[in-house]
Amino acid sequence: MTEEEKQKIKEEESHLPESTAVRMLTPENSRFEETEGGMLNVTVDGYVFERVQVHASFPHSSPRRYISIRTKSNKEVGLIDSLDNFSREQSELLIRQMKIRYFSPNITKIINVKDESGYIHMAVQTDCGECRFTVRGGGGNVINPTENRYIITDVDGNRFIIPDVTKLSPKEYRMIDIYL
Amino acid sequence: MMELNFPLRPKENETAEKVLGGPVEYCVPCDLDMNQKMLKNSYLVIGKNRYAILNDGEVTESRDIGQFRDYQVTPNVGNVIIEARDDSGSLIVCRATMKHAPRYGYIAQILDAKSKNLKEHIFNDEPERRCSKCGRLLVGRSRVCPNCSGRRTAFKKIFRIGSKQIGIVAVATVLAFAVTAISLITPKIQRIMTDKCLDTTNQFIDPDINVFIWCIIGLASCTVVSRMIELIRGRMVSAMAPRIAADLRDTVYRRIQELSLRFLTSQRAGDVMNRITSDTDRICNFIQDLFLQLVHHGILLLFVSGLLFMTDWRMALFVLLPTPIMAYAQMKIWRKVLHRLFRKQFRLDDKTNSYLHDTLGGIRVVKAFGREKREIDRFDAHCKAFADASIKSEWTWSMLIPVSNFIISLSRVMLVYLGASMILEGTLTPGALTEFQSYAALISGPVSWIMGLPRRFADASMSVDRIYSVIDEEPEITNSKEPVAVSIQGDVEFENVTFGYNSYEPVLKNINLSVKKGEMIGLVGHSGAGKSTLINLICRFYDVNDGTLSIDGIDIRKIDMQSLHSQIGVVLQETFLFTGTIFDNIRYARPNATVQEVIAAAKAANAHDFIVSYPDGYDTWVNENGNNFSGGERQRLAIARAILVNPRILILDEATSSLDIDTETLIQEALGRLIKGRTTFAIAHRLSTLRNADRLVVFEKGEIAEIGTHRELMEKKGIYYGLIMAQRQMSRPKENVAVAR
Numbered sequence: 001m002t003e004e005e006k007q008k009i010k011e012e013e014s015h016l017p018e019s020t021a022v023r024m025l026t027p028e029n030s031r032f033e034e035t036e037g038g039m040l041n042v043t044v045d046g047y048v049f050e051r052v053q054v055h056a057s058f059p060h061s062s063p064r065r066y067i068s069i070r071t072k073s074n075k076e077v078g079l080i081d082s083l084d085n086f087s088r089e090q091s092e093l094l095i096r097q098m099k100i101r102y103f104s105p106n107i108t109k110i111i112n113v114k115d116e117s118g119y120i121h122m123a124v125q126t127d128c129g130e131c132r133f134t135v136r137g138g139g140g141n142v143i144n145p146t147e148n149r150y151i152i153t154d155v156d157g158n159r160f161i162i163p164d165v166t167k168l169s170p171k172e173y174r175m176i177d178i179y180l
Numbered sequence: 181m182m183e184l185n186f187p188l189r190p191k192e193n194e195t196a197e198k199v200l201g202g203p204v205e206y207c208v209p210c211d212l213d214m215n216q217k218m219l220k221n222s223y224l225v226i227g228k229n230r231y232a233i234l235n236d237g238e239v240t241e242s243r244d245i246g247q248f249r250d251y252q253v254t255p256n257v258g259n260v261i262i263e264a265r266d267d268s269g270s271l272i273v274c275r276a277t278m279k280h281a282p283r284y285g286y287i288a289q290i291l292d293a294k295s296k297n298l299k300e301h302i303f304n305d306e307p308e309r310r311c312s313k314c315g316r317l318l319v320g321r322s323r324v325c326p327n328c329s330g331r332r333t334a335f336k337k338i339f340r341i342g343s344k345q346i347g348i349v350a351v352a353t354v355l356a357f358a359v360t361a362i363s364l365i366t367p368k369i370q371r372i373m374t375d376k377c378l379d380t381t382n383q384f385i386d387p388d389i390n391v392f393i394w395c396i397i398g399l400a401s402c403t404v405v406s407r408m409i410e411l412i413r414g415r416m417v418s419a420m421a422p423r424i425a426a427d428l429r430d431t432v433y434r435r436i437q438e439l440s441l442r443f444l445t446s447q448r449a450g451d452v453m454n455r456i457t458s459d460t461d462r463i464c465n466f467i468q469d470l471f472l473q474l475v476h477h478g479i480l481l482l483f484v485s486g487l488l489f490m491t492d493w494r495m496a497l498f499v500l501l502p503t504p505i506m507a508y509a510q511m512k513i514w515r516k517v518l519h520r521l522f523r524k525q526f527r528l529d530d531k532t533n534s535y536l537h538d539t540l541g542g543i544r545v546v547k548a549f550g551r552e553k554r555e556i557d558r559f560d561a562h563c564k565a566f567a568d569a570s571i572k573s574e575w576t577w578s579m580l581i582p583v584s585n586f587i588i589s590l591s592r593v594m595l596v597y598l599g600a601s602m603i604l605e606g607t608l609t610p611g612a613l614t615e616f617q618s619y620a621a622l623i624s625g626p627v628s629w630i631m632g633l634p635r636r637f638a639d640a641s642m643s644v645d646r647i648y649s650v651i652d653e654e655p656e657i658t659n660s661k662e663p664v665a666v667s668i669q670g671d672v673e674f675e676n677v678t679f680g681y682n683s684y685e686p687v688l689k690n691i692n693l694s695v696k697k698g699e700m701i702g703l704v705g706h707s708g709a710g711k712s713t714l715i716n717l718i719c720r721f722y723d724v725n726d727g728t729l730s731i732d733g734i735d736i737r738k739i740d741m742q743s744l745h746s747q748i749g750v751v752l753q754e755t756f757l758f759t760g761t762i763f764d765n766i767r768y769a770r771p772n773a774t775v776q777e778v779i780a781a782a783k784a785a786n787a788h789d790f791i792v793s794y795p796d797g798y799d800t801w802v803n804e805n806g807n808n809f810s811g812g813e814r815q816r817l818a819i820a821r822a823i824l825v826n827p828r829i830l831i832l833d834e835a836t837s838s839l840d841i842d843t844e845t846l847i848q849e850a851l852g853r854l855i856k857g858r859t860t861f862a863i864a865h866r867l868s869t870l871r872n873a874d875r876l877v878v879f880e881k882g883e884i885a886e887i888g889t890h891r892e893l894m895e896k897k898g899i900y901y902g903l904i905m906a907q908r909q910m911s912r913p914k915e916n917v918a919v920a921r
Contacts, residue, residue: 035268035270036269036271037263037264037265037269037270037271038271039269039270039271039272050270051263051265051269051270059257073881099215099216100256100261101257102256102257102258103277104258105218115523116645118645118646118649118650118652128216128217129218131218136446137646137649140448154278156278156281157258157278157281157682158258158259158278158279159258177520177524178520178524
């Protein structure tokens with residue numbers, strides 16, 4: 001890291017709230033802008049934080065609420081109470097950025113499930129296209145963060161979501177039931 | 181070598197070369213766009229000075245690499261991006277799913293090197309592991325190709341396990357032949373007895389009392405001899421089963437010990453325990469059943485079928501036909517329904533076991549927060565789910581057996597009807613019918629056994645799968661081809677070491693540190709700065725991704741692991757004591773140490789006095805996790821253990837952080853003796869405990885930020901100075917408290 005960059009980080013940190021304080025970001029005190037290269041900058045009380053990331057505090061139970069805006073060094077710039085408080089243009093921009101951070105395709109159809117030597121091989125249809133992936137059996141690779149919702153993490157770290165397990169067809173449910 | 185130059189189709193390659201102004205040096209998939217769409221034919225191609233994105237053969241973006249700087253990979257949730265920046269801001273170069281995350285780690289470094297006009301340096305020498313048969317990429321570190329393995333593989337594995345007891349199996353097979361032969365004689369004697377002595381309808385036969393007596397003697401002898409052989413066979417079998425189980429458990433446990441921390445920490449303890457205990461039992465029972473019953477029932481079925489057909493083919497068909505039909509039906513029902521139900525039952529058993537392991541381990545927390553009721557409810561829910569699954573699977577299974585037996589019984593009734601009709605027609609004698617019925621009864625055992633075989637096999641193959649998922653896992657850290665056993669002096673050198681638990685997320689970056697033998701190094705920094713990771717590398721729990729870590733000038737990867745670990749002593753914050761005596765625990769790392777050596781080590785660790793004050797002295801039993809000792813006592817036992825090893829390199833990871841001041845003084849004294857003359861790496865958040873360190877190394881975000889003595893770093897007024905000042909501030913009493921005093 002060059003001296004200039006260290007200086008920049010120091011300056012940025014001086015504009016951050018105290019680590020124990022919660023700074024709420026509102027349309028009045030903050031403005032988000034997308035860079036030409038597809039990254040996000042935020043201006044808070046006149047200071048520009050470059051290349052910030054959008055983290056959802058409750059990505060499964062309340063994806064539109066308590067959105068944490070964080071610097072590159074993972075320090076919190078501020079918290080958005082609800083995306084609905086912002087204008088349509090600003091909230092769409094934030095959702096677009098959230099989609100860059102989170103990629104968890106929703107499984108819409110289970111095509112085939114094969115279990116071999118401790119690994120589960122799945123072929124599924126998702127809202128982002130057809131996928132084949134492998135999940136290691138055991139461990140916490142299939143979890144349900146909220147009732148009927150399941151997250152499946154494959155051996156590479158990709159995440160697939162079954163939004164509502166009760167909406168699967170009986171045949172699909174039978175294929176997956178033993179792993180839930 | 182990890183694939184970093186995916187082949188393009190000729191036309192795409194031509195397009196890429198044209199836009200890059202030269203040959204394609206690197207080509208990796210970018211299988212995800214910004215609109216969450218997964219792309220099948222999209223690539224990032226890199227030439228000498230330019231990069232481009234090719235989507236379905238079309239160039240969607242092309243830039244000079246030097247136009248940007250600081251190329252780096254950013255791992256997101258379920259995807260990675262390569263980003264870079266210029267004076268006007270940051271840019272997303274490309275995006276991919278996690279499948280390509282490690283590749284992107286290298287590609288970002290290549291782009292960064294090119295942007296700085298440096299020669300790119302690719303350090304990964306690990307080949308992508310492929311199946312030797314079909315060439316497909318293997319999953320994780322498993323040696324098994326899902327494409328090439330199947331039921332046959334499971335059967336082979338079961339056979340291989342059983343064949344280790346081949347001697348017993350061979351003798352048991354011979355005995356099975358003998359029992360079968362005897363059981364085949366019995367109906368013959370019965371036939372002679374019926375036709376010659378008991379058939380009162382046949383006026384031409386004069387009942388012979390001698391024949392009758394000899395028949396009775398023959399039947400009794402057959403019963404006695406066959407039961408005796410069964411007894412001997414039973415004893416042999418009961419000796420075989422535990423041997424197979426022990427052998428299998430040993431294999432699984434041995435592999436678990438060899439596997440890396442990375443694998444073991446990804447598994448649930450209860451799950452692993454189930455594999456060692458329940459699964460091995462299940463396999464062992466199946467093998468015992470298979471090797472001994474298969475021969476017996478097989479021979480019986482074969483001979484009896486032959487005899488039945490020889491007697492009357494129509495009656496033989498009545499007896500035998502339901503068997504294959506029912507076996508097939510059972511197999512189908514098993515595959516479609518029961519297999520799933522039993523699998524679910526096993527998984528719920530694993531879950532319950534893991535839950536128990538978890539809560540019993542944290543029982544103090546449960547009690548401290550008064551959450552007993554919640555935990556009871558959760559356990560109830562686990563038990564209920566398991567019971568429900570068991571009831572469902574056993575209920576379905578129990579339906580299957582009576583139905584099968586009913587069909588077989590029905591065939592017997594038909595047999596009696598057919599036999600009686602034939603007697604009335606005069607084409608069959610009553611003795612022949614008796615003989616026939618005896619043979620039919622004889623094969624009822626093999627028939628039932630064969631019908632139950634699919635379930636038993638599926639049951640065992642499930643356990644085989646679970647066990648072999650551990651056995652087939654390749655250990656990540658192994659000895660090199662020609663490991664060197666060295667007597668370590670204690671010089672440790674880190675040269676440009678980069679390491680991350682995921683190669684695309686480095687935790688330590690470009691570490692250069694030279695430690696002389698006997699030097700004490702204090703490792704300082706915030707949580708997550710990389711201190712414990714550095715220690716994990718010295719212990720060789722993981723291998724570096726880049727650079728070299730050497731001990732006495734020898735690359736750590738070339739040193740024999742047994743030799744290395746026997747010369748490294750570790751004292752951790754959470755001391756682990758095993759169930760056993762105090763003496764066993766101190767002697768754990770050096771089992772051949774003498775009693776005098778153990779006592780000397782305990783004395784040096786300030787542990788001897790408290791040990792002998794216990795009623796059982798060194799024979800005091802240590803409970804699980806050492807729960808019957810205080811934190812300070814456990815710590816001193818751990819130090820005694822480390823002293824006994826006489827390590828050349830000593831690692832103290834927060835060794836005194838959980839202790840009160842009086843105990844800490846005792847332990848500091850003990851540690852002072854322990855570190856004398858040894859290369860020591862000590863981590864402590866309470867910085868005062870590192871005051872004796874020869875040098876302090878301050879870590880920040882995976883890099884070495886400062887190195888020097890306490891005085892030098894205080895004068896520098898950098899990070900270390902800041903940490904010291906913050907701690908002094910915290911330890912200062914509050915003003916109102918001071919006034920009150």
